Amino acid sequence: MEMIAVATFALVAGMVDDLRSRKIHNNLVLPLLILVFIANFYFRGFDGFLIGAGAMILALVATIPLFALGIWGGGDVKLFAVFALAVEPISMGYTLLYSFVWGAIFGLTRSALQRQLLTLVRNTYKLARRQPVQMNELQKIPFSFALLLGWFTQLTLLRVGGLL
Numbered sequence: 001m002e003m004i005a006v007a008t009f010a011l012v013a014g015m016v017d018d019l020r021s022r023k024i025h026n027n028l029v030l031p032l033l034i035l036v037f038i039a040n041f042y043f044r045g046f047d048g049f050l051i052g053a054g055a056m057i058l059a060l061v062a063t064i065p066l067f068a069l070g071i072w073g074g075g076d077v078k079l080f081a082v083f084a085l086a087v088e089p090i091s092m093g094y095t096l097l098y099s100f101v102w103g104a105i106f107g108l109t110r111s112a113l114q115r116q117l118l119t120l121v122r123n124t125y126k127l128a129r130r131q132p133v134q135m136n137e138l139q140k141i142p143f144s145f146a147l148l149l150g151w152f153t154q155l156t157l158l159r160v161g162g163l164l
Contacts, residue, residue: 002039002043003039003040003043003044003048003086003087004087004155006035006036006039006043006086007036007083007086007087007151008148008151009035010032010035010036010079010082010083010086011079011083011144011147011148011151012148013028013032014028014029014032014075014079014082014083014144014147015142015144015145015147015148017075017144018075018076018142018143018144018145019142019144019145022142023073023075024073024075024076024078024079024144025075026075026078029075029078029079029082032079032082033082033085036052036082036083036085036086037049037085039086040052040085040086051088051089052084052085052086052087052088053085054089055084055085055087055088055089055091055092056081056082056084056085058084058089058092058093059080059081059083059084059092059096060077060081062093062096063076063077063080063081063096064077069127072143073143075144076143076144076147079144079147080096080147083095083147083151091154091158094150094154094157095147095150095151095153095154096150097150098149098150098151098153098154099143099146099147099149099150099151100146100150101150101153102145102146102149102150102153103141103143103146106141106145106146107120107141108120110141
């Protein structure tokens with residue numbers, strides 16, 4: 001239960017930084033990493049730390065390609081890795097999956113409100129075909145908010161005993 005609070009704190013802190021400055025800064029991620037590292041040993045012991053480290057490695061394997069493709073920012077990758085250190089691999093995986101759903105909802109909603117759905121469809125098509133897209137044409141959202149909602153979705157579904 002304590003690591004749930006630590007993981008949630010890490011995502012909330014990253015989201016606040018992201019919403020305020022449109023960037024997740026290293027001077028936030030490093031102290032969060034140290035906090036989660038210490039909390040892991042304190043609340044879960046060495047075995048719990050190894051589970052978290054496994055989740056962190058899986059998170060990096062899953063998200064570094066997203067960074068390389070320009071889909072995620074580097075801060076999102078680092079924040080998610082720190083978060084993964086605080087949870088089990090299965091929770092990390094489902095949180096990532098649910099955050100993609102939330103990110104898609106936010107992206108579609110934002111595009112619709114800005115009357116740019118056609119541009120979104122065109123850019124998605126270009127990216128899928130590996131054609132160049134102007135960076136100023138891409139829909140950028142603070143993905144840390146989608147990560148937090150993905151985590152809340154995972155916690156809710158764990159509580160009610162079901163998964164999507």
